[in-house]
Structure formats: C-alpha cells, structure tokens
Amino acid sequence: MELRLIDVRGLTPDYRAVVPRGAFDIDHALGAVKGICDAVAERGEAALREFAERFDKVVPEHLRVPAEALARCADELDPEVRAAFTESIRRRREVAETEGTPDLVRAEVAPGAVVETKTVPVARVGLYVPGGLAPLASSVLMNVVPAQVAGVGSLAVATPPSAEFGGLPHPSILGLCHLLGVDEVYAVGGAQAIAMFAHGVEGLCAPVDLVTGPGNIWVVAAKRYLRGVVGIDSEAGPTEIAVLADDSADAAYVAADLISQAEHDPMAGSVLVTDSPELAASVNGLLAGQVAALDNVDRIETALTGPQSAIVLVDDMEQGLAVVDAYGAEHLEVHTRDAYALAHRVQNAGAIFIGPWSPVPLGDYSAGSTHVLPTAGAARYQSGLTVRSFCKTVHLIHYTEGALREVGPTVERFAREERLPGHAAAITVRTAAEQGDRW
Structure with a gap:
C-alpha cells in the first residue's frame, strides 16, 4: 500500500486542480x-x-x-x-x-x-x-x-x-x-x-x-x-490533513499522522507535500507496517489509496507553501527546519500544527484549540468553530441633530445618485432650514 505520487516540480499549474480532493456530492x-x-x-x-x-x-x-x-x-x-x-x-x-x-x-x-x-x-x-x-x-x-x-x-x-x-x-x-x-x-x-x-x-x-x-x-x-x-x-465534508515537510522530518511521525486522519473515514484525505523524494519514499515504505498494527485497517487503506490522498513533490518550500495555500487543508502540519516561521506564512488552513510535537490528534482532543474546522478548501474564506461562531454583532447608531445636519448633504447626494429620492427626503425632512421647506 502506497500513496500515489504527484510531481509538480518545475511546473506552475493551478494547484487547486492538481492537489487531490475527494468527491462529496x-x-x-x-x-x-x-x-x-x-x-x-x-x-x-x-x-x-x-x-x-x-x-x-x-x-x-x-x-x-x-x-x-x-x-x-x-x-x-x-x-x-x-x-x-x-x-x-x-x-x-x-x-x-x-x-x-x-x-x-x-x-x-x-x-x-x-x-x-x-x-x-x-x-x-x-x-x-x-x-x-x-x-x-x-x-x-x-x-x-x-x-x-x-x-x-x-x-x-x-x-x-x-x-x-x-x-x-x-x-x-x-x-x-x-x-x-x-x-x-x-x-x-x-x-x-x-x-x-x-x-x-x-x-x-x-x-x-x-x-x-x-x-x-x-x-x-x-x-x-x-x-x-x-x-x-x-x-x-470529509476530514483531511496536509503535511508540509522537508528532509528534516521524521518519516515515522509523518506516516502516523497521515494514517490518523485516514482512520476517520474511507473518504478522508491525507496529503504529504515535500521537496524530499527520500522522505516521500520513506513515508510510503512505513505506511503498510503502521496500518497493519491498527484496528481499522480497511477504512484506512481505502482512504490512503483513494483519489483524495497523495504525495505531492515540489521543488522547494516556496512551492510547497503555494501548494498548501491552494489546498487550504482542514488540518495542516508543518515539519520543517524553520517550522514556526514557515507556519506563520501560511494563509489558508483550518488549523496549523507546528513541528514534530504538535500532531493533529492533539488538536482533536486536548490542545485547547477547536477541532470543528473548515474542509474542502473552505479554509480560504472560513474559520473554525470558536466563541465568535456563537455571537452576532449589532450596530447602534446615535447621531445628534448637529451631527446629522453636518453629514446630511452627503447622504442626500448619495441617495439621489442611487435614484432613491425617498431616502434623501428622510434626511431633508429633518434638516430643512425652515419648517415650511420640508416638502
């Protein structure tokens, strides 16, 4: 059992179309x-x-x-x-x-x-x-x-x-x-x-x-x-993990983390983005043995060998960043020499796990972070479930007479530009110089 390889080295494709993602109709x-x-x-x-x-x-x-x-x-x-x-x-x-x-x-x-x-x-x-x-x-x-x-x-x-x-x-x-x-x-x-x-x-x-x-x-x-x-x-949608890793990463850790998300669902996505062919080969070599030691073998194998999972080979970490930002993973792990600095450059991810001691299962349970996160690339425009998800904001507008008179002409002009004279009149009725000038 191996993750398929997608080689984008030397290319500048539309990474959203290249990085695998399962169908969820x-x-x-x-x-x-x-x-x-x-x-x-x-x-x-x-x-x-x-x-x-x-x-x-x-x-x-x-x-x-x-x-x-x-x-x-x-x-x-x-x-x-x-x-x-x-x-x-x-x-x-x-x-x-x-x-x-x-x-x-x-x-x-x-x-x-x-x-x-x-x-x-x-x-x-x-x-x-x-x-x-x-x-x-x-x-x-x-x-x-x-x-x-x-x-x-x-x-x-x-x-x-x-x-x-x-x-x-x-x-x-x-x-x-x-x-x-x-x-x-x-x-x-x-x-x-x-x-x-x-x-x-x-x-x-x-x-x-x-x-x-x-x-x-x-x-x-x-x-x-x-x-x-x-x-x-x-x-x-189905859960997913992306791991951005260079040749300093521990292959055993990376393999275990890819497996951990595959365990959730046969449709779960596990993606490794790396500039190290050696690491890619090592991870692929470790998967079968690690999976065999677990209970949910069929589910994991289905997920790892499905179209939604792969290893993406890149030229360097700059290209790797472009790939993971295009993917917008629900969970992103960064296993590189400069993991902290690199993680802070990522724009699109539901949650980012930095370094070898911050695996995704930590966030699933006890990190203190949320594990209800955007999937299917929605991290490009959406956040995970936090306190703010349960709140709404309301504007309370309080203008004095002088404040309304000062800005009134601006509002009236804007309203007429939109061909909404009734909007303008709601200002004029209050700001007309003389009572008789209202209408």
Whole structure:
C-alpha cells in the first residue's frame, strides 16, 4: 500500500486542480434529505421515530434522554476517561476565553456621531454530535464549551441512538454532556436531527436559531436544505490533513499522522507535500507496517489509496507553501527546519500544527484549540468553530441633530445618485432650514 505520487516540480499549474480532493456530492443527497426534513416539519415526533427505526435500527424509549441517564453515564465513566474529559474541557475553555470580542465597541466618527458595535450571543443553539463510525465525544466539548463561553443561554445536543445501548446514544457522549452541564440531549441522528432543530417538534424540542457541529453527507445536505430556516456553521465534508515537510522530518511521525486522519473515514484525505523524494519514499515504505498494527485497517487503506490522498513533490518550500495555500487543508502540519516561521506564512488552513510535537490528534482532543474546522478548501474564506461562531454583532447608531445636519448633504447626494429620492427626503425632512421647506 502506497500513496500515489504527484510531481509538480518545475511546473506552475493551478494547484487547486492538481492537489487531490475527494468527491462529496451534497446535491446528490439533497433529494433524499428533503423528504426527511419535510416529514419532520409536518409529522414531528412520529417522523423522528420512523426514521430512527429505519436508519438507526432502534427506536429510543425517550427521544429526549432522561436526566438520570445522563447522570448515570457520567458516574460510570472510567476514571481515566473522566480525567481526560475534564482536562480537555479545561484547556478548550481556557483558549475559548481568549476568542471573543468586547461586548461593546464605540466609534465617534464626527462630533455627536456615534456608532457602537454590540456583540451578543445567539439565543438558542442546536449542537450536532456524530455517532457513526466513531462516537465522537470530543465533538461535544468542541461545540459546547465555546457556546457556553459566548454566553448562549439555551443549548441542545442531538446525537444518534444506538441499538447497542438500548436506544440511548453512546455513554461517553452522554457522560460528557452531563459533565458540561448540558441536560437537553436528544437521541436523534442524521438529517432528521437537523430538521428537528430547525423546525422544532411540538412537545419535544423548541426550534433553535443556529445549528453547529460536523456530520455525514446527509447531515450536511440537511444543513444546506434548511439554511435560512435556521443558521448553520458550515457544510463540513470529509476530514483531511496536509503535511508540509522537508528532509528534516521524521518519516515515522509523518506516516502516523497521515494514517490518523485516514482512520476517520474511507473518504478522508491525507496529503504529504515535500521537496524530499527520500522522505516521500520513506513515508510510503512505513505506511503498510503502521496500518497493519491498527484496528481499522480497511477504512484506512481505502482512504490512503483513494483519489483524495497523495504525495505531492515540489521543488522547494516556496512551492510547497503555494501548494498548501491552494489546498487550504482542514488540518495542516508543518515539519520543517524553520517550522514556526514557515507556519506563520501560511494563509489558508483550518488549523496549523507546528513541528514534530504538535500532531493533529492533539488538536482533536486536548490542545485547547477547536477541532470543528473548515474542509474542502473552505479554509480560504472560513474559520473554525470558536466563541465568535456563537455571537452576532449589532450596530447602534446615535447621531445628534448637529451631527446629522453636518453629514446630511452627503447622504442626500448619495441617495439621489442611487435614484432613491425617498431616502434623501428622510434626511431633508429633518434638516430643512425652515419648517415650511420640508416638502
């Protein structure tokens, strides 16, 4: 098993077209998702139970997880797991405290002309936590902690039910919700969970203002379909990692990190960008042996040998920078002699992991950074999930009479240029020299 080679040395192609990325056809999923979402809007809880039986092969006794079940799962957490959860929460919360903006910023653009920018949290948020190939308890804290720090007043979590646990979601997810103080948790997964949050279900779940959290293609398609009914954070595709490395990199570390992301999903992308053919050969030589020692061999091999994964050979790190900026990876690792300086020159990446001691799995759990990150090149224009994702800004405009009179002619002229005389008149009615001159 080897990653395929893409050689761009001596070339200046459109790197976006050259660097591999897997297909993720959301439009194709929209047809099926539309029916699911519309059914939830029309039939509420009955539709949720129908879809639970069809897709999850179990119908929960309670769609809203009882508080005693959350507490029991927290009590039954393995002490080491509980300690890991607690430390990860602490680190993420500490970083989240630095991510916000001042509650109120004031600008006086002229005497008596004041514009304030007020930052307020979204009132109610629905947080989706995947439970498919892996029960991603880490996504609980990555969604909940920044929302709590932002000051969101009402939080609800949805995560798929499991036949293995009698219709309840995975115990580690429930236990972590309890540790975080979240008691509104629903055993609802997939597109139907997004529809439940968007439309609300009478007697069960109030509608939310914003839905966040990663999910499979059906979850993403539901977000696209319901966007506008409800706010969404992003349309996240399969996870991906890019590693920018020179000949100083440790091949064993690089191979392990490429594998770590491939483990998530058969569609996950793993890309090495290097100017060292020797490193490329060494990494390829190590992959099979490292993969064989793991549990999820088939999934990893499918991802590493798929069209979305490759080694890209470049002339030097300058070309390497151009390649990774064009790719805009969800996760970017930099393994070079001058890793810190080089990392700060990168423009497009969801999160950047610097040097050999900062692997991506650190960020997945306990670095303190967010792991809900833009995929599919969206890092060119989008950020990961932080405190700011749960906030909105409002301008408060307060002009005195003198301030309006001073700028009034500017506004009137601008309005007439746009052929909107009513806009101009709204100024004139206030600033006309004589009462009789208003109209």
